[in-house]
Amino acid sequence: MYEGPVQDLIDELGRLPGIGPKSAQRIAFHLLTVEPADIDRLTSALGRVRDGVTYCEECGTVSDADRCRICSDPRRDRTRICVVEEPKDVPAVERTREYKGLYHVLGGALNPIAGVGPDHLRIRELLARIGGGSEDEEVAEVIIATDPNTEGEATATYLVRMLRDFPGLAVSRLASGLPMGSDIEYADEMTLGRALSGRRTL
């Protein structure tokens, strides 16, 4: 619809997830009005991500250094590991302020149709962490926080089977049920079914 660089920018922005043609147009025309330095900061941030980000050697989340801030924080409880699919799940759990342990990022979930098997995920690294702790830092609990969908459930089931080999290790899974603040009337049957089967005695 437009010509030249503006249309190219609209096209490229429109390829990003969650950005439709209208938003892409709005952003492009906004960028026509900003200082060149503002665009420079954006392109420089893009360039640094393009050149590769580094991952924590221990938990696998995105990190500036060899070990991320959480793994190198002496105040964290090293006997607990929360297993998540992606780096973006770490700040989601952190925001609850309910968890003081460590994390382990799998790098995805089992998905046979898409060709993602156990060897594609950081499962071997997880087992090594559980088996390799020194005596006073032995892992006592693994909380499986994969997504509550088909792939995440399959991954959780697989992990539970692998973790049976560690006697004394507590393995738990995040509760499924009705989201807080929601309406039973509008809950889908899967969620309501989970809320029923996971009901707590009061």
Add this chain to the structure above:
Amino acid sequence: MYEGPVQDLIDELGRLPGIGPKSAQRIAFHLLTVEPADIDRLTSALGRVRDGVTYCEECGTVSDADRCRICSDPRRDRTRICVVEEPKDVPAVERTREYKGLYHVLGGALNPIAGVGPDHLRIRELLARIGGGSEDEEVAEVIIATDPNTEGEATATYLVRMLRDFPGLAVSRLASGLPMGSDIEYADEMTLGRALSGRRTL
């Protein structure tokens, strides 16, 4: 919440209009998974817009060449000019497929509070176009398509006054009223008032 380049990218993306922290995070993690060439195309498009886009000498919309595709299209009706505020309004009118004339981009709307007066808009250029056409291309109609808000209305009123000096020139304004597919019940009083005062005899 994250570290290093990923957080920088999330911060920069979050500065764009319509992109909240969640979308910025989603886009940043998406960009971690794409080919470097995809990021290169985006940064290159940003760079070209940063280095300046060119505008059509005639109508003032963004353009690759000295004259945009619409102004240089011999099939367009050169006796009609649709006056819009911004380049992004041109494709909006084009999508209706109802208009075959030319455009004139003002580059904004009158806004005394923000210090935007008539001299800041391309009004002089509009008057020159109307007065300067050769005999067989004389402008016969100006359609004022500024936004139906305070600034757009003030701009329209100002333009109508200026255009009175051209005898025989038809000057019109886009109709205001209820949007198609909307509910009278939910219409704001301004819109409903306009729909009433602009009612058509059937």
